[in-house]
Amino acid sequence: MQGTEYGDEALKQAMKTELKQRLLEAEKEHRPLRIYCGFDPRKADLHLGHTVPMNKLRQFQDCGHEVTFLIGNFTSLIGDPSDKDILRPQLTPEEVAENGRTYAEQAFRILDPKKTIIRYNAEWLSKLSFADLIKLASNFTVQQFLTRENFKLRWEKGDAIYLHETFYSIMQGYDAYAMRSDVQVGGTDQLFNIVTAARKVMTYMGEKPNIAIILGILPGTDGVVKMSKSLGNHIPINTNAEDMFGKVMSIPDSAMPTYSRLITRWTPADIKVIEDGLKDGSLHPRDAKMKLAREVTASFYGESEADQAQDAFIRLFQKHDVPDEVPETIISRDQSLLDILVACQLVGSRSDGRRMVEQKGVKLDGVVLTDGKEPLQHEGVLQVGKRHFVRVKFA
RNA sequence: GGGCAGUUACCCAAGUGGCCAACGGGGACUGACUGUAAAUCAGUUGGCGACACGCCUUCGGAGGUUCGAAUCCUUCACUGCCCA
Numbered sequence A: 001m002q003g004t005e006y007g008d009e010a011l012k013q014a015m016k017t018e019l020k021q022r023l024l025e026a027e028k029e030h031r032p033l034r035i036y037c038g039f040d041p042r043k044a045d046l047h048l049g050h051t052v053p054m055n056k057l058r059q060f061q062d063c064g065h066e067v068t069f070l071i072g073n074f075t076s077l078i079g080d081p082s083d084k085d086i087l088r089p090q091l092t093p094e095e096v097a098e099n100g101r102t103y104a105e106q107a108f109r110i111l112d113p114k115k116t117i118i119r120y121n122a123e124w125l126s127k128l129s130f131a132d133l134i135k136l137a138s139n140f141t142v143q144q145f146l147t148r149e150n151f152k153l154r155w156e157k158g159d160a161i162y163l164h165e166t167f168y169s170i171m172q173g174y175d176a177y178a179m180r181s182d183v184q185v186g187g188t189d190q191l192f193n194i195v196t197a198a199r200k201v202m203t204y205m206g207e208k209p210n211i212a213i214i215l216g217i218l219p220g221t222d223g224v225v226k227m228s229k230s231l232g233n234h235i236p237i238n239t240n241a242e243d244m245f246g247k248v249m250s251i252p253d254s255a256m257p258t259y260s261r262l263i264t265r266w267t268p269a270d271i272k273v274i275e276d277g278l279k280d281g282s283l284h285p286r287d288a289k290m291k292l293a294r295e296v297t298a299s300f301y302g303e304s305e306a307d308q309a310q311d312a313f314i315r316l317f318q319k320h321d322v323p324d325e326v327p328e329t330i331i332s333r334d335q336s337l338l339d340i341l342v343a344c345q346l347v348g349s350r351s352d353g354r355r356m357v358e359q360k361g362v363k364l365d366g367v368v369l370t371d372g373k374e375p376l377q378h379e380g381v382l383q384v385g386k387r388h389f390v391r392v393k394f395a
Numbered sequence B: 001g002g003g004c005a006g007u008u009a010c011c012c013a014a015g016u017g018g019c020c021a022a023c024g025g026g027g028a029c030u031g032a033c034u035g036u037a038a039a040u041c042a043g044u045u046g047g048c049g050a051c052a053c054g055c056c057u058u059c060g061g062a063g064g065u066u067c068g069a070a071u072c073c074u075u076c077a078c079u080g081c082c083c084a
Helices: A009-028 A048-062 A093-107 A130-137 A142-146 A149-157 A163-178 A188-204 A241-249 A253-263 A268-280 A285-301 A303-318 A337-343 A350-358
Strands: A034-039 A066-071 A116-120 A183-187 A211-215 A328-331 A362-364 A380-384 A388-394
Touching: A009 A211, A034 A048, A034 A163, A048 A066, A048 A183, A048 A211, A048 A253, A066 A093, A093 A116, A130 A163, A142 A149, A163 A188, A183 A188, A188 A211, A241 A285, A241 A303, A253 A268, A253 A285, A268 A285, A285 A303, A328 A337, A337 A350, A337 A380, A350 A362
Parallel strands: A034 A066, A034 A183, A066 A116, A183 A211, A328 A388
Antiparallel strands: A362 A380, A380 A388
């Protein structure tokens, strides 16, 4: 139950007890538990926040349970109302297929591909009739939706709440029923969908309600707000080891416990050792964060790449050296510095380049350059800011 | 269907005829400092440029009024509220 967050101790205890019972039942029936988590194929770019439930799925997988990675290609026509952007255009079937594919690909950095079942919820949702929907919907009241935090806020603010958004929960509940799910994993923003909607729908359809594993929300690099791409505080999965390592290093110290619990492979005992070390001063916060960054990076890119990323980080930010691998660009001898900066994409525009030069952010082999109009005196490593390098050579 | 309010740069949000490339906040970027790309402080944050506050593009879309508009008018689109 590490990293879970129910916001209500009674609910947590209830789920814990139910999970134990269900495990015993399954054992008697000689079957694994059916676990699933749904993913919205709207956004193909996954970040660490998305991997929180995947880590939990992986744990179940390692215990021999049956894990389904459900791609919500039908529900994505609506968009989860817990998302702020409700007015995004509908995706074409091609886009959904493509996103779903890349989604699964990224997910398999964590999940075991051989043990993971991939399903699409259009398989059953597209077959429901209007009459079916009415019957399902009759289990819910408008008040239940209006007391939900995200609808409540929008209601109070006078923002739009579309009727079809309420279907989202019902559909998700039907997913759980259609798959005869034992356990459903999701973030705290899924509490209503999993606990209220899914359990209600399953009970109504004559099935045993699924057990909710509700996980905490991973804060972004600011350490406070939920990680999201639109807020610009995300750490993407499809990047490289060095970038991921660095980005994890940039989280505030206060976010370390949450990261440790939600996105590492560490056991509660492992985490306790680190936290005790921090408490009694035997472990430096910076070193603790390095461990964390290394662990997170290793879980995606493997141990050796993570080690290399750590070395590069130390060299670059603690010793201020040039990184090992620097992209190389051939330039002509008479190009002005500004032209070179733009050509190497070290700056966004010439105006941007001028600013960088004025702010003493442009260096050639460690020496600050002050004139953007001049060509370079010699070949070398051109640096903009702390972390953008290009090795320039004359043609 | 009717009435009212709104649509501003990456996001939030001022601005109601010239001093607006547009206050402020967030974010991002640069520098100093440091235990890191943290915190703090300072600066920058449309593009071009012979670097002169000179030119070009931007304030939902399209027209119009005016020497001159983000600011006024017309119209279209979208959103919210109230009434039906």
